[in-house]
Amino acid sequence: MHKQTISLVLGSGGARGYAHIGAIEELQKQGYEIGSICGSSMGALIGALYACGKLEELKRWVLTLDMFDVVKLVDFSLTGKGIIRGDKVFDIIKDMIGDIMIEDLPISFTAVATDIMKQKEVWMQKGKLLDAVRASVAIPSILTPKEIDGRYLIDGGVLNPLPIAPTISDSTDLTIAVSLNAMNTKKYKIDMKQKEKKQQTNMKKIFFEISQKAGQLITKEQKTSYEDMGMFGIMGRTIDIMQNAILESKMAGYMPDIVIGIPNNACGFYEFNRAYELIELGRIITREMIEETKDV
Secondary structure, eight states, rough: OOOOOOEEOOOOOOOGGGHHHHHHHHHHHHOOEEEEEEEEEEEHHHHHHHTTTOOHHHHHTTOOOOOOHHHHHHOSSSSSSSEEHHHHHHHHHHHHTTTOGGGGGEEEEEEEETTTTEEEEEOSSSSSSHHHHHHHOOTTTEEEEEEEEEEEEGGGGOOOOOOGGTTTTTTOSEEEEEEEEEEOOOOOOOOOOOHHHHHHHHHHHHHHHHHHHSOOSSSOOOOOOOOGOHHHHHHHHHHHHHHHHHHHHHHOOOOEEEEEEEETTTOOOTTTTTTHHHHHHHHHHHHHHHHHHOOO
């Protein structure tokens, strides 16, 4: 039986990007063959790890991260170009990816970034995979920009949070996009393993103390009231608002065959300790959308 080939578009959205892992796993389970991947920010990171065959390794690592581990990965920058250098995280990612070039990947891959000086969207389809990902995830004022060939590149989600356009010329059967900014009010029940429940409970008090010392860079949970928000909570909410507005405009020009919408309130922008929940959420919503499509 012929497998349908897909161009997979993975959107930006901070920690919600973990849902891409579950989406990819479910798409493969449903029998789809991924022929190309294009991503912005976390979408570029997850897509890159899949394209070079290291997604399972990344998954194993992020599932071990508790709130304390996430704080330990924060390495503050003294350059004034961003709060975090990102070296600690990308040293780990480099061990997974190595020095592979984009043009040597077994499938087509595009990482989308933004040229901060020329104010232009940049499609990275050749060169070092690690450099392309590092540029695409450089959240403005949080992670320092990445210099590549004289260009200073930041987060692709600034200009294109769901980069469908690079897949237009693909010869695949379908284009499936995973958006991390859906206005979805449905409640999803995630069956958390006892291990994850215990881990989060045990770390709660420790994290609270450390997060205060770290300037509350990462929050324990998404804040819904203005009074509870810190600087980074407001920044994360601002990014979401900006990306929602851009997304509406982009989708008007390029509409994929299937859109898998991950709720934008699934977690806070910086809650990178919640991998298990978000991977499962990506899996559940992807399954629902594929079943709905088959019923049409």
